[in-house]
Amino acid sequence: MPIESVKMEGVAKKYIVMSGKGGVGKSTVAVNLAASLALSGKKVGLLDVDIHGPSVPTMLDLAGAQLETDGEKMLPVEVPGIEGLKVMSIGFMLKAEDSPVVWRGPMKNGVIRQFLEEVDWGELDCLVVDCPPGTGDEPLSVIQLIGDADGAVLVTTPQNVAAVDVSKSVNFCRQLNLPIVGIVENMAGFACPRCGEVTHVFDRDGGKKLSERYEVPFLGSIPLDPAMAESGDSGKPYVARFADSTAAGVYQEITRRL
Ligand code: ADP
Secondary structure, X not given: OOOOOOOOOOEEEEEEEEEOOOOOOHHHHHHHHHHHHHHOOOOEEEXXXXXXXXXXXXXXXXXXXXXXXXXXXXXXXXXXXOOXXXXXXXXXXXXXXXXXXXXXXXXXXXXXXXHHHOEOOOOEEEEEXXXXXXXXXXXXXXXXXXXXXXXXXXXEOOOHHXXXXXXXXXXXXXXXXXXXXXXXXXEEEEEOOOOOXXXXXXXXXXXXXXXXXXXXXXXXXXXXXXXXXXXHHHOOOHHHHOOOOHHHHHHHXXXXXX
């Protein structure tokens, strides 16, 4: 049965950040991409629909944020220190950070729909969506409910297993007619905090090989960098703290392509 998509008037472009599996840095990429776009002067919304692991509030230090409404719809939360960036996370609606979500499939889809319908974004240049991982029911609902997304950014790590998973995401997007902006390879080599040299812990160039094999653009490699994890925990995005770094350059490159 075709799913009726949710109208998001006033939102010019919508991009979905996806990954074949959890833990590859999808939310980190979504947060830094949204922040990078906002720092370049755009009006940006970041929508975290990762029901089981909504980490965006922690990554932007918004965990205790109070949701407000305009009488009808929920208003996204503005990110202090990054002008033009607003956030809505399914995490704001869950009771406690450490309570697991135990909804069954159809309930999850209902929650995702309600969540997408009931946010008033106002005028946005760009909406970045942090999608649940994998190629199951939840990402399927997100893509179908958004309906007219402009593209998907696929996040992978260099190990072969994650690369195989992302190849499923490539096929998933193609089946759903969702254009692929490209592949970001995260945790590609370890950036030494002392000298900056990058050591390749895993297979080299997994994301690049994959992009050639599937004929999708390669957007760049982001090293495994302790400062990236620390930024995620501290609530200030890496791209705002280290604007001149190589990783921030990768985000700026993706921003240009969008
Ligand atoms: P996902 O959304 O795919 O589950 P997250 O973005 O939550 O993954 O990242 C998982 C963990 O890895 C987080 O603690 C995050 O800070 C960390 N992380 C992500 N990318 C990097 C990186 N390039 N270097 C170091 N740590 C990273």
